Amino acid sequence: MTALPEDRPPPIGEDDRDAAVRRLREAYAEGHLSHGELDERLHRVLTVTTRGELASALASLPAENAATSSTIAAAGGRIRRGGAWRVPRFLKVESAFARVRLDLSRAVIEHPVVDVELQLGTGGARITVPRDAIVDYEGLHTGWKDTRYKAPRSVRPGAPTIRIGGTMGFGRLKIRHARR
Structure with a gap:
């Protein structure tokens, strides 16, 4: 049958x-x-x-830790994270119209690699990373404006890697290292 x-x-x-x-x-x-x-x-x-x-x-993989993944979403306005907050292994930020401000400079980063996925329509994003972090934004597709980032002259071994990917429509991504 x-x-x-x-x-x-x-x-x-x-x-x-x-x-x-x-x-x-x-x-x-x-x-x-x-x-x-x-x-x-x-x-x-x-x-x-x-x-x-x-x-x-996916068989034989260790159980997924709920704290390794998080999504921040807003239709419009502002999305802000700063201070001493715990950064998950995978962070997804979604918005159609919001401005995004992520400050990782004083955040608790427990993973050697943190993936930040931006899914933004309009509105810019500013990400402040720790002073010694390694930044990779090759996976980010921008539709309107280029990304602004100035890499540090040297990076210490064992520094966290922040990988930024996803899609941005009409905003600009600005990445900077913390001064302290």
């Missing part, structure tokens, strides 16, 4: 795939996967069609 279309499991959504890719990247960054294993599992995650196949691609 042929299964009717309504009998098939629902297709995997993009959010499910994105979450699986994020988990694989996190496991790789924490040393749970080799580079080859990461490539193989990423390929599986991006090509599977059922939730069971997706679950098998």
Whole structure:
């Protein structure tokens, strides 16, 4: 007997795939996967069609820590984080019209690599990173204005890496290092 279309499991959504890719990247960054294993599992995650196949691609990974991922979202206005706040491993900032100000200079950064994903329509973003942080913004796509960033002359070994990715529509990203 042929299964009717309504009998098939629902297709995997993009959010499910994105979450699986994020988990694989996190496991790789924490040393749970080799580079080859990461490539193989990423390929599986991006090509599977059922939730069971997706679950098998994530099998044997350590349980996901809820504190490693966070989303800050606002339709408009301002998004601000500063002072002594705990920075998750993956931080997603979403807004259609808000101005974003993230100050990581006094934040508690427990991970060697922090991924910040910006999904902004209009409105600029300013990110202040620790004085000795390494900044990588190659994964950021800007539609209107270029990113402003001046890298420090030297970086100490063991400094945290802040990777900034995502999409910005009409705003400008300004990245600066803290002076203290």
